[in-house]
Amino acid sequence: MRKYGLIQKTKEVLMIQNCPFASSAAQFYLSSRSSRSVIHPLPGDAHRSFITMNEVDVSLDAIAKQKKSLRSKVRKELKGMSIAQRSQEDTAIQNIVLEASWFKSSQSVCAYISCDSLREVNTSKILSAILCNTDEEGQKQKRKKLYVPRIEDRNSHMRMFNISSTSDLSPNSMNILEPAPVDSDGNQREDVMQATDPVDLFLLPGVAFDRSGRRLGRGGGYYDVLLKKYQEVAAERKWNQPLLVALSYSLQIMDEGVIPVTPNDIHVDAIVSPAGVIPISHAALRGCD
Numbered sequence: 001m002r003k004y005g006l007i008q009k010t011k012e013v014l015m016i017q018n019c020p021f022a023s024s025a026a027q028f029y030l031s032s033r034s035s036r037s038v039i040h041p042l043p044g045d046a047h048r049s050f051i052t053m054n055e056v057d058v059s060l061d062a063i064a065k066q067k068k069s070l071r072s073k074v075r076k077e078l079k080g081m082s083i084a085q086r087s088q089e090d091t092a093i094q095n096i097v098l099e100a101s102w103f104k105s106s107q108s109v110c111a112y113i114s115c116d117s118l119r120e121v122n123t124s125k126i127l128s129a130i131l132c133n134t135d136e137e138g139q140k141q142k143r144k145k146l147y148v149p150r151i152e153d154r155n156s157h158m159r160m161f162n163i164s165s166t167s168d169l170s171p172n173s174m175n176i177l178e179p180a181p182v183d184s185d186g187n188q189r190e191d192v193m194q195a196t197d198p199v200d201l202f203l204l205p206g207v208a209f210d211r212s213g214r215r216l217g218r219g220g221g222y223y224d225v226l227l228k229k230y231q232e233v234a235a236e237r238k239w240n241q242p243l244l245v246a247l248s249y250s251l252q253i254m255d256e257g258v259i260p261v262t263p264n265d266i267h268v269d270a271i272v273s274p275a276g277v278i279p280i281s282h283a284a285l286r287g288c289d
């Protein structure tokens with residue numbers, strides 16, 4: 001069912017031409033002509049507006065394999081990082097976020113709870129600052145709303161629930177901390193999809209990123225599905241779209257063209273690495289003024 005939907009969507013996207021940056025996925029088509037099944041820019045091949053279902057299948061399978069292999073390569077490199085290097089990069093990245101104008105002005109944030117064994121950029125300092133209402137100098141701030149992920153099933157279904165303390169969290173089967181849908185007083189937590197105010201900022205985890213905004217996740221499709229849904233909800237409610245900011249160790253930033261993508265992959269607006277913010281979209285460039 002999902003695969004058929006994906007094939008339909010892929011075909012629709014592949015037939016769109018001359019799209020602006022906002023739908024950057026549409027500027028590429030999947031090609032199975034090459035044995036490596038790469039992604040080509042459209043212009044020179046704009047006449048090729050149809051591909052068969054089989055070609056889409058072959059290309060998507062090849063892309064899935066390329067993603068898997070890139071994930072293993074980067075995971076290995078992350079395992080090779082020294083504790084000191086990671087800790088230095090964790091501090092630098094989190095300080096950059098805490099000092100950024102787009103973070104300071106945000107009122108509602110979706111962020112991940114970092115998992116040490118997955119070698120994810122640490123978010124504990126950012127989460128504490130949000131939950132304690134303090135800025136990087138310890139000054140009191142207006143309290144931001146915080147939503148964190150909870151996996152619902154293995155079918156790419158994740159929800160984001162509002163929490164007010166890290167004591168609201170317990171480890172799931174993957175040893176990632178997550179909130180129960182009901183709090184300790186028996187009250188249903190607010191799901192970000194039901195929130196009455198917009199989310200300004202998503203802080204995203206991932207395995208690899210590039211300077212054109214491509215993001216390779218852990219392979220569950222959880223973020224791609226949730227972000228697409230949230231973008232649709234925001235558009236229906238005529239809200240500004242949230243800024244999508246990925247947190248990345250230096251070695252997770254790839255040269256352009258290395259990260260394979262499909263039309264389902266949501267591009268990020270900016271990346272924060274220890275070297276600073278890499279603004280990608282117009283929204284991020286405006287936010288970095």
Ligand SMILES: Nc1nc2c(c(=O)[nH]1)N(C=O)[C@@H](CNc1ccc(C(=O)N[C@@H](CCC(=O)O)C(=O)O)cc1)CN2
Binds near residue numbers: 158
């Ligand atoms: N901190 C955090 N929370 C998150 C995510 C995340 O990436 N980071 N997710 C974002 O989706 C969801 C969880 N998805 C996950 C998907 C895979 C693995 C994992 O352990 N993957 C192994 C490889 C498994 C395999 O290849 O079979 C790994 O990456 O080492 C963990 C979480 C929701 N919560």
Ligand SMILES: Nc1ncnc2c1ncn2[C@@H]1O[C@H](COP(=O)(O)OP(=O)(O)OP(=O)(O)O)[C@@H](O)[C@H]1O
Binds near residue numbers: 225
């Ligand atoms: N919007 C979507 N609708 C349906 N299926 C999707 C969607 N996005 C991703 N998927 C499916 O999820 C699976 C994993 O996708 P992919 O490898 O791109 O995940 P990822 O980006 O690494 O993970 P994540 O989004 O959790 O960080 C694939 O089978 C993909 O087709």
